[in-house]
Amino acid sequence: MSLRHSLLGLLAEQPRTGYELTRLFDESLLNVWPASHSQIYPELAKLAADGLIRQTASGSRGKKVYAITPEGLDEVMAWLRTEPDHSTKNPSFLRVFFLWLMEPEDAVAFLEREELEHEAKLREFEAKAELPVRDTSREWAFRLALDWGVRYEREMLEWNAWARRVIEERRTPAGSARARR
Amino acid sequence: MSLRHSLLGLLAEQPRTGYELTRLFDESLLNVWPASHSQIYPELAKLAADGLIRQTASGSRGKKVYAITPEGLDEVMAWLRTEPDHSTKNPSFLRVFFLWLMEPEDAVAFLEREELEHEAKLREFEAKAELPVRDTSREWAFRLALDWGVRYEREMLEWNAWARRVIEERRTPAGSARARR
Numbered sequence: 001m002s003l004r005h006s007l008l009g010l011l012a013e014q015p016r017t018g019y020e021l022t023r024l025f026d027e028s029l030l031n032v033w034p035a036s037h038s039q040i041y042p043e044l045a046k047l048a049a050d051g052l053i054r055q056t057a058s059g060s061r062g063k064k065v066y067a068i069t070p071e072g073l074d075e076v077m078a079w080l081r082t083e084p085d086h087s088t089k090n091p092s093f094l095r096v097f098f099l100w101l102m103e104p105e106d107a108v109a110f111l112e113r114e115e116l117e118h119e120a121k122l123r124e125f126e127a128k129a130e131l132p133v134r135d136t137s138r139e140w141a142f143r144l145a146l147d148w149g150v151r152y153e154r155e156m157l158e159w160n161a162w163a164r165r166v167i168e169e170r171r172t173p174a175g176s177a178r179a180r181r
Numbered sequence: 182m183s184l185r186h187s188l189l190g191l192l193a194e195q196p197r198t199g200y201e202l203t204r205l206f207d208e209s210l211l212n213v214w215p216a217s218h219s220q221i222y223p224e225l226a227k228l229a230a231d232g233l234i235r236q237t238a239s240g241s242r243g244k245k246v247y248a249i250t251p252e253g254l255d256e257v258m259a260w261l262r263t264e265p266d267h268s269t270k271n272p273s274f275l276r277v278f279f280l281w282l283m284e285p286e287d288a289v290a291f292l293e294r295e296e297l298e299h300e301a302k303l304r305e306f307e308a309k310a311e312l313p314v315r316d317t318s319r320e321w322a323f324r325l326a327l328d329w330g331v332r333y334e335r336e337m338l339e340w341n342a343w344a345r346r347v348i349e350e351r352r353t354p355a356g357s358a359r360a361r362r
Contacts, residue, residue, distance in 0.1 A: 002272055009279040033275050034268040080283055080291075084273035086298055087215040091183055092265035094214050096326045098190040100318035102261055110261075117267055137281035140351060144344045145277045148337075155336045156329075163325045170321060 003035050003043050008052060008068060008076040013138045015056050015067035018044055027128075047072070092117075096163075104171045108164050115160045122153035184216050184224055189233060189249060189257040194319045196237055196248035199225055208309075228253070273298070277344075285352045289345050296341045303334035 010016065010024050018041055025035045044066060047053045052072035056065045068076075092114060099107040129146055133139055191197065191205050199222055206216045225247060228234045233253035237246045249257075273295060280288040310327055314320055 002270075002275055006275065006278070009282060012279075012282055029275070029278055033270055076279070076282065080276060080279060080287075083294070084276055086273050088269060088271045088273075089183075089214055090269045092267050092269075093326070093329070094183055094187065094210070095261060095265055096329070097187070097210055097319075097322055098193075098257070098261060099325065100322040101190060101193055101257065106261075113264070138278075140347070141278055141281040144280065144347060145274070147343070148274070148277070148340050151336050151340055152333075155332050159329050159332055162328070166321070166325060 002033055003039060004047065005076055005079040006033055006035070007040065007043060007047060008072050008079075011053055011066055011068040012073055012076055013136075015065050017063045017065055019063065021066075099167070104167050107167050111160050111164050111167075115157060118153050118156045118160065122150065122157065125149040125153060183214055184220060185228065186257055186260040187214055187216070188221065188224060188228060189253050189260075192234055192247055192249040193254055193257055194317075196246050198244045198246050200244065202247075280348070285348050288348050292341050292345050292348075296338060299334050299337045299341065303331065303338065306330040306334060 006025070006029065007021060010021055016024070021044070022035075022037050022040050025033070025040065029035075044053065048055060048066070052069055052075055053066045054069055056067045058064060095110065099110065102110065125146055129143075129150060133143060187206070187210065188202060191202055197205070202225070203216075203218050203221050206214070206221065210216075225234065229236060229247070233250060233256055234247045235250055237248045239245060276291065280291065283291065306327055310324075310331060314324060
């Protein structure tokens, strides 16, 4: 239900079009909760049917603008008071547990590809962090989250460099790690 | 399909019972890919039906023991060669984007509860890191992943303390953050 509550949370700030919400998911929720156009539009229709948002006057070029209703605001506030699920699923990091199945050079190559991903993310987050801060309420929460993104990517890159050294060292004196299986 | 491939990866090391696999998911995959008993057993049945694992002689007290087949090993190696999905979903961190909707004291209380979760995880990972290292192939990959877990939790705790200071400072001179909406 997190897509639903995220949309309500974004609409709690101000009315927005589906396009603006899609862009905000991409730009503002960073990588915490990816959602595509094809997931967002049907969910907006459901939220409207449930009376949690309503369509206001059409925006420029006839775009539908959605606003949160009092019931929608109650719903998002109630969600924020529940305890979050602490399980996360990280499909790329899952591979690390199985690196031992790969030849050491393939394991290192995997980590090198991951490094490029995390470097790109770090650059993206650092660039966002340099933009001027508007003193809106959503903005300060976004800055908190963005700071975490920068810390996460920096730590991941340090870990990645260390992990490659471990794999390289393992293979050097006593032959390949695979030979020790 | 990551549950499927994780089970194959764990069986690539040695034959195991469903109970052992369930325990390994909990203990060895840390929080990267949570899976319950009720997900693991049906998936083992499917893997067996697909010829990727087979039941070997029953273990003690009649427990079923599963072993990977050559086709299963091919399947897990092929998975490791694919590019991973880099999207992650983090339901608890998602809340951070919407902290501005909460009263500052509620936002701080949320972060304090999160701190307890991350402190518990850090203690769990640090305790695992102190256990003697067996020089098996799976073990070194596990140590790499565990090191990331320790780094992640430490960084999260530092971020959490910083984020609470930011929220406290925002409310001090000019009234509550909510008043600035």
